[in-house]
Every structure is written in structure tokens, then in C-alpha cells.
Amino acid sequence: MAFNILLVDDSLTVRAVIAKALQLAGVDIGNLYEAGNGAEALEVLDQEWVDLVFADISMPVMTGEEFVERLHESGTIEDLPVVIVSSAGSEPKIQRLKELGIRDYIHKPFTPEQIREVVDTVMGVTSHD
Amino acid sequence: MTERTREAVANTFVDVVEKLTFMFGEQVSIDDVAPGTDPWVEARMSFTGDVQGSLAVIVPQELQPDIAANILGIGAEAMQKPEVLDDALREMLNVICGHVIRAIAGPSSRFDLITPVNVELDDDELKTLMADPDTTAYLLDDEPVLMNLKFERS
Numbered sequence: 001m002a003f004n005i006l007l008v009d010d011s012l013t014v015r016a017v018i019a020k021a022l023q024l025a026g027v028d029i030g031n032l033y034e035a036g037n038g039a040e041a042l043e044v045l046d047q048e049w050v051d052l053v054f055a056d057i058s059m060p061v062m063t064g065e066e067f068v069e070r071l072h073e074s075g076t077i078e079d080l081p082v083v084i085v086s087s088a089g090s091e092p093k094i095q096r097l098k099e100l101g102i103r104d105y106i107h108k109p110f111t112p113e114q115i116r117e118v119v120d121t122v123m124g125v126t127s128h129d
Numbered sequence: 130m131t132e133r134t135r136e137a138v139a140n141t142f143v144d145v146v147e148k149l150t151f152m153f154g155e156q157v158s159i160d161d162v163a164p165g166t167d168p169w170v171e172a173r174m175s176f177t178g179d180v181q182g183s184l185a186v187i188v189p190q191e192l193q194p195d196i197a198a199n200i201l202g203i204g205a206e207a208m209q210k211p212e213v214l215d216d217a218l219r220e221m222l223n224v225i226c227g228h229v230i231r232a233i234a235g236p237s238s239r240f241d242l243i244t245p246v247n248v249e250l251d252d253d254e255l256k257t258l259m260a261d262p263d264t265t266a267y268l269l270d271d272e273p274v275l276m277n278l279k280f281e282r283s
Contacts, residue, residue, distance in 0.1 A: 087227030109149040
């Protein structure tokens with residue numbers, strides 16, 4: 001099954017690295033969408049069907065925390081798995097994001113193996129090896 | 130900067146660059162850094178919360194393609210777009226900064242990172258940074274790199 005995935009990060013470098021990690025991990029990708037901040041991500045979600053979101057915390061315009069809060073308020077996060085990929089995650093912040101409904105948190109720097117493990121767990125798929 | 134903080138910054142730098150860029154980093158004396166003739170670029174970001182201040186990574190411009198290429202896993206010769214080079218340097222700083230703050234303030238500390246910005250340094254600005262006691266020096270695959278950390282606890 002191919003997943004439509006949304007990458008939310010103001011760094012084009014990070015978006016490219018996550019996309020490459022997904023490929024290396026053998027994740028079956030349908031459409032890959034990108035957004036530079038939470039506000040852009042909400043626009044994508046308004047227009048496209050997305051199965052899984054990877055989002056940073058520190059972004060201009062709308063942070064990852066604000067983005068997750070919006071998804072929590074609308075109830076969207078109950079059906080849309082969101083994984084935070086960031087270096088800005090302190091324990092209290094990660095705990096709060098989990099209370100808001102994120103499925104997992106990955107500390108940067110990450111490996112393709114970590115991305116694969118999270119996709120497998122969050123999307124309920126088996127290993128692609 | 131205390132010796133303990135200096136050690137935390139050094140350990141974090143070496144660990145993060147190895148995992149993020151697959152490049153070999155090692156701390157050196159600031160006296161071992163020769164500025165050379167190539168321009169240097171500074172990426173600096175602020176942080177607020179239980180600790181507040183700023184962290185900067187300063188590199189010779191000629192090192193930027195190697196950093197970007199290693200992060201992205203492609204050839205350095207393909208890495209010439211300034212926006213890509215600057216973005217990669219900011220991302221390296223971003224990752225180092227989060228780890229440095231947790232190292233100096235503890236994993237339970239509360240903090241927010243502010244989006245980093247890049248500036249090209251002139252000779253005087255580089256000399257000032259090198260004379261700053263809050264600046265530490267490293268080699269990244271034998272190329273010089275500086276880190277400058279200013280912080281205070283709230």
C-alpha cells in the first residue's frame with residue numbers, strides 16, 4: 001500500500017533528507033507533499049489526502065507545536081498520524097505533544113532505520129527488508 | 130564559558146557532525162586555526178526558555194559544499210546553489226543547538242529555538258570572534274570550524 005506523506009520543515013535540506021530516508025527505508029510512497037511551515041501544511045491538508053505527516057517544531061509563521069494544536073482542536077490528529085522530527089524537543093515539550101496526539105518523536109539527527117521503524121509502527125506495516 | 134560547558138559543546142559537536150554529516154570532527158586549540166583567504170560564513174540562532182542566548186557555527190565558505198553534500202548524500206560538485214549551502218549550514222547548527230542546550234541545561238529543560246540566519250563575516254568580525262573566550266575551535270575533516278556560545282540561565 002502506498003502512503004501519501006507530507007513533510008513539514010522550513011529546511012529544504014531536511015525535507016530532502018527525510019524523503020531520501022523514506023526511499024532508503026523502502027517505504028511505498030504515493031504522493032510526497034512538502035510544506036515550509038505549519039500554515040502551509042494546513043493548506044496542503046485542506047486540498048490533499050495525506051496518510052502520514054512528518055513535522056519539525058521550530059518553523060517560522062506557524063511552529064510545529066501550533067500546527068499540532070490546530071490538528072488537535074479540529075480532531076484531525078485522531079485519524080492522521082503525525083510524527084515530529086526535530087532537535088528542539090525537550091522532555092516537557094515532547095510530553096505535551098504526545099498529549100496533543102502525535103504518534104511518535106524522532107530526534108535529529110536520525111537514520112533511515114529510525115524512519116522505517118516509525119513508519120512500520122505508526123502505519124502498522126511489516127518490515128520492507 | 131566554563132570548562133564543563135566547553136566540554137559539552139565539544140562532545141555535542143563531534144557527535145552530531147558524525148551522525149549528521151558523516152564527517153570527522155575534533156576539537157582543537159583556537160591558535161591552531163588559520164583564517165586563510167576564503168570568506169567565512171556564520172550561521173547563528175537564538176534560544177529562549179530555561180537557558181537563553183545564542184549559538185553560532187562559523188565555517189570557511191569553501192567548506193559549505195562538503196557539509197551540504199554529506200548531509201544530503203550527494204556529490205559536493207553538485208552542491209553549488211547558495212540557498213542550499215546556507216540551508217544545510219543552518220540545519221547543522223539547528224541540530225547541534227538542540228543537543229547543546231539539553232547538554233548544558235538538562236533533558237527536562239524547557240526551551241524554544243529561533244530560526245537561524247546566515248551572514249558572511251569580514252576579517253574584523255572573524256578576528257573578534259576568534260578572540261572571544263566563548264568561541265571554541267574544531268576541525269571537520271581537517272577544515273576549521275568555530276562555535277560561539279552565549280547563554281545565561283533564566
